[in-house]
Amino acid sequence: MSTAFHRVALESMLARALYLISRLALPPLVLTYVGLAEYGLWSIAFILVGYLGISVSGLATVYVREIALARDRDDALDASKMLSTGVGLALLVGSLFCALVAFFMPMLLSWFKISPQLHSLASNLLLLTCLIFLADLTLGAWGYVLNGLKLIHEQQRIWVVSFILEWCIAAALLVLGYGISALLWAFTLRYALSISLSWWRVKRAWPALSLHPKHLSKQHLQPFLNLGVRAQLSDSWALLLHSADRLIAGLSFGAAYTGLMDLGSKLPATATSITSGISQALMPHAASLDAASFSRLYQQAQRLAVFSLLGLMPLLVATAPALNLAWLGPRPELAQIVTILLWVTPAWHLHIQTGPASSALRGKDQIGLEFFYHGLRTMVFLVSLQANNLLEFLQIFSIGQGLASLVYLTLASKTLQLAPKQLFKLIFKPLALNYLLAYSFVSLWPWQLSSRSSALIELLLASALFMGLQLLILWWFILHADERKWLKQKLCFTRSLEAHHA
Template identity: 25%
Template sequence: MEKPDITMEPLKSKSVVTNISYAVLEKTLYSVSTLILVPIAVKQLGMDVYGIWVLYCSLAAFFLLAQFGLSTSFERFIAAYRASNDHEKLMRVVATSFYSLCVIAIVIFAVSALCAEHVISWFAGTQVSRYQELLFIWFMGINAVMLVNQIFMAVPRGYLRYDISSFIGIAARLVETGLSIAFLLTGSGLAAFIWGLGASCVISTCAGFWVTSRTLGKWPIAPRMFSGSMLLELYRFGIYTQASFFAMWASANMDKLIISRLFGSYYVGLYDIGTRIPLLVRNTFSLIFAVLVPRASELFATGARNTLQRIYRHGSRYLAILSSAAAALLIPTAGSILELWLRKPADRLEIFVFQAIMVGVAVQLTAGIGSSVIRGVNKPYFETIANTGMALVNVVFSLSLCLLYGMNGVAWGTVLSLVAGTIFFEVLVNRELQVDQSSFFLTDIAVPFLWSLACTVAGVFVFPLLCSRFFMDVSPVMALAASVCVYGAALCGLTAVFYRVIGYVSLGEIIGVFRKKIL
């Protein structure tokens, strides 16, 4: 029987720029909702209880590592089989992944439920109540269902239709945020987060399954489509990213677990507040290069190596410009931004963590394009090697520096691991893509960061003067907001002029991207 033409299915591919736009829109909404939710949670719960919730999230992320990188292979294989018009293998990918994730989710939920009391009590440094233990078990149950939903959400992304997955994500996030705030204000405590996340899980899972059914057939998870050989193929790709998963978890959560054990949940809350905005910046920027994985896979399949090199070099350059500029904007204004966000003077620890993590995030983001390209060309073990080293360095440095310098040392341990892991990974990618090492680091990376370093040093002296000398006739909140905006506008203007004068960026190339002529 003739195979159906996948290009005639309801999901027709969108351009990379369109996918980036929708993905950034989703992440922007997520960032804004988080900025709204966190101060309300801290006010209603107190920093100690909020720190317990942060501990829940860190432990849940650890238990979810048991999928061993399976979910990272979905988009890549769906995009490849769609490009080759192989409908049967598409069905096998979805069915095999679904049943495999169901088994993994059940195991994760069972183990986390059995270990909940002992694990939470050990990291919290005190005995937790039965109520808090039950909340964690419910939380893990919701996360298990969301793990299974990853295969459904991967279908539109594999078809290069991030607009659909973004719309679902936006709807789910709005419901989650609205319900969480409502229950927080009515005094539900930590259960407010559970109700909001549960509703979000139901919406995204039902919508994801509906989209998958419309695309691949009425019942895309038929048991007869399960394939052991397909599962091995998926794991053969995904297992290499397990170290990346662990490294991401370690860089985002190891600090909090160390602080929770040594200093208590109150300081976990403070530390989390300091990392929130830098990590939101990283997550938002990551969408710019995450959508390149299917495109890189297509280019690799067609042998367009020169195009891959151009995307890698030019994309890394522009990403370095954006990430370093973000650091130059946020580091001098960290205290003011936290005060505007929390509506109270920021703690010195929060400010220090904010500034330190922002340095590491800015450097780490420069490897984003290389990460997507390497995944697209089926070489995920490059990330495995680099991220394994980064995770080990993070654990060793964070623990060692914590003993020497307290919580400030924990932050510096994370920063050093991010910088070391990023540089090592970029060296590996350059060798694979046959890119000149010195040209890449000196031209594409060093120039933006040296300029942003100069801007940051100037900003440390200029921004306080801007706050104290201008906007004296308005309220303190408006004065801080106006100062940040003026400083940001001046920084952006000077940066644009600088790069234009030295001929570092091509306006025609940027226009070509948005006119869909390059990507």
């Protein structure tokens, strides 16, 4: 695996791990000052924001590719026309989306069963969140330009600074009594900072590049209407499915259940974002490799993706009862989060393993199989609409999502010259062994959860024991012989350094 791929992937994973920590620290603070119903409004707002983001997601693929090519030619005018045309398209589509949200606001309030006393707050929150995100979708293109200029590491650093600022502002305003508006202000200032820093860094790297209405060009619409549209359709469908579990829960059982599903899936869903850095780094490397080298790189990326979450995701299952109490405190209305966590975690884990496969196929301009996967997932959600209660819904969603991921991974890996036997050893065997251990552990551990402090102590003890068992399984049943040899060499090298310094 190339050093460049390793460096970009690992930096992205570290940034996302830090993001995970910041996201986990926010809900307990929010719930201390804001009720579950208002938190559900914020969850609904972000579902709509997600749909707005995906409505122009295909632009990002075009930005990165075309600006990278223009930079290689040192053609700042062409890059300026590409950037300006893309921003114009994003403004048009995003403005239409915001107008539709405003027009259908009464219907949205009814669909999500929002109580009348929260209608005014919900309307302002939903619309303002969409407008703020619209600003990021347009002016935030400077961040994609950084990727096109191959300054991915700088774009990652700007992202880290901005979400840390968001957390600090949200925490401060919540303590000062701003309620749910604290999250809105923090959200606004986060994007103001990230847009400003990205623009400043692009101007330093390529001063001749500019964003201006005079650069709008019909000729530069073509890449957006070709590659952009195909990627757009796939990403749009994927995002609809990404939040479908929360949407169905809200529409079927009320806004509070949207909040419950959001909290219950927040840990596994946010944790899986760690591996998205691998997919981000894989696509540009895969595009220029021959078939044999490409297949090897894909296997290495999948192995790295497996190990990046193997110590975390099964741990969420193994310690779910203590984790919920230690994280959110003794709240009877949140008791169902443990059940949600136990069901959705392996489903999310299998789903995220499809990311490297999709990125690898996109690197070869092969998007068609993604639509087959989206079709399978859509069928799962259509069946889940028939659920009579939350548990039944969770069972249908989790089992169906897991099976859809298995089918897609098998077909995609075959296209990428990875045999089913290799795929089993690479992905399915490590996951099966660790989740078998996790569910056995959570069932057999003698939980004594009387308070938040006792839950924290028990969480630490259970985590230590579970991770010790995981290491044994990893060494004896998962690591390949060459991987064990490499680790032994590293350990011997470390011991020799310690002896030398002593």
